[in-house]
Amino acid sequence: xxxxxxxxxxxxxxxxxxxxxxxxxxxxxxxxxxxxxxxxxxxxxxxxxxxxxxxxxxxxxxxxxxxxxxxxxxxxxxxxxxxxxxxxxxxxxxxxxxxxxxxxxxxxxxxxxxxxxxxxxxxxxxxxxxxxxxxxxxxxxxxxxxxxxxxxxxxxxxxxxxxxxxxxxxxxxxxxxxxxxxxxxxxxxxxxxxxxxxxxxxxxxxxxx
Ligand code: B12
Numbered sequence: 001x002x003x004x005x006x007x008x009x010x011x012x013x014x015x016x017x018x019x020x021x022x023x024x025x026x027x028x029x030x031x032x033x034x035x036x037x038x039x040x041x042x043x044x045x046x047x048x049x050x051x052x053x054x055x056x057x058x059x060x061x062x063x064x065x066x067x068x069x070x071x072x073x074x075x076x077x078x079x080x081x082x083x084x085x086x087x088x089x090x091x092x093x094x095x096x097x098x099x100x101x102x103x104x105x106x107x108x109x110x111x112x113x114x115x116x117x118x119x120x121x122x123x124x125x126x127x128x129x130x131x132x133x134x135x136x137x138x139x140x141x142x143x144x145x146x147x148x149x150x151x152x153x154x155x156x157x158x159x160x161x162x163x164x165x166x167x168x169x170x171x172x173x174x175x176x177x178x179x180x181x182x183x184x185x186x187x188x189x190x191x192x193x194x195x196x197x198x199x200x201x202x203x204x205x206x207x208x209x
Contacts, residue, residue, distance in 0.1 A: 002029075002037055009041020010048070012058060014065050021069050031073045032196050035104060038069055039194070042100075046176060066100055074107070084113055085208050086138035089131045091119035092175075093152045098145035101175055101195075105141060108195040114139070114202065125156040132165050139202045142188070145175040154186040161187070170205040172198055 002024055008017035024034050045062040048054040088109050092102050099121045106116045117135050119127055132140065140160070142153050153173060160166050173183055174192040183191035189205055192198045203209070 005034070005037045006041045006044070009038050009062070009065065009069075010044035012045070012061050012065060014068070017065060017069060018072065021072050025073070032108070032194075034073055035070070036194060038066055039101075042066060043176070063100060070100070070104065084115065085203065086206065087115045087117065087135050088139040088141055088202070089117045089119065089128065089135055089137040090141040090143070091123035091128065092121040092143040092145075093149050093156060094122050094124045095149040095152050096144055096146045097121045098143070098175065101145070102141075102143040105143070105174065105192075105195045105198050109141075109198060109202070112199045114199075125152075125159045128156055129159060129163055129165065132160065132163075132169060137169060138206055140169045140171045141198065142171065142173045143175045144173060144178055144182075147177050150178075150182060150186060153182075153188070157187040170202065172201055174198065 002020060005017065005020045005024065007013075008020055021034060042062060045054060045058065049059055090102060090106055090109075092099055102118075102121070106118050110116050117131055117137065119131055128140065131137075142156065144150065144153050157166075157171060160169070160171070170190070171188045172190050172192050173186060173188040174197075178191055180191045183189075190201045192201055
């Protein structure tokens, strides 16, 4: 599938990217596949930033371009009419303001039968605890794009446990630098690489076919 799209995202070629997204949509390529390619392009942006080929201004620009593409695709993600599987409380952990991935997961979970309570970004532990008590979710999602915020996730999950709320929820984590080792370190039930994974893992963990 479209290397053009990956390159356009990585090279911040806005007009090429918009054209290619429309082109893929016209060919009937599923929205989630298009998003996955954009995510690959974003990973390249991240690498270029690390290698000092890109600076903060390019990171900001990449976010703007991604959002433009996501707005084009947004309508295709909306499913509606899915059965109700339960509630998910979702947020980006405190110290971290990245929200593009979180918003995609929120949309995809909503379209797949979950009511999602989105707590936003830079979410403190107390807000997760309050939301779990209030909304009694089956799934809690924590998004984290910064390795420096891993300890925040660990602290948050320990606090959920200390408050006696851990047994009632499955906790999923995700975000660029996370992996299964991170999930083990912070005490989550699963690590999800993509938004679609979050649907599959949630259903699997809750025993929904
Ligand atoms: C865009 C971007 C920004 C934008 C964010 C805009 C926004 N509104 O989100 C801006 C410019 C604001 C930004 C700021 C910073 N950033 Co930044 N950013 C990125 C970049 C390039 C892309 C992130 C992104 O949106 N990817 C696309 C989405 C779709 O992918 P995703 O988030 O991974 O989400 C998918 C999956 O992971 C999963 N998922 C995500 N969350 C969750 C949660 C759950 C529960 C589940 C189930 C699944 C799931 O589903 C999503 C869809 O498939 C990454 C590079 C990268 N490779 O991630 C760096 C990156 C994350 N940023 C980085 C850094 C360092 C920063 C800054 C500290 C820079 C600075 N000097 O100020 C600040 C941090 C500010 C803060 N306190 O948070 C580093 C982090 C390094 C590290 N190891 O910790 C990265 C990795 C770049 C790099 N390689 O150096 N950034």
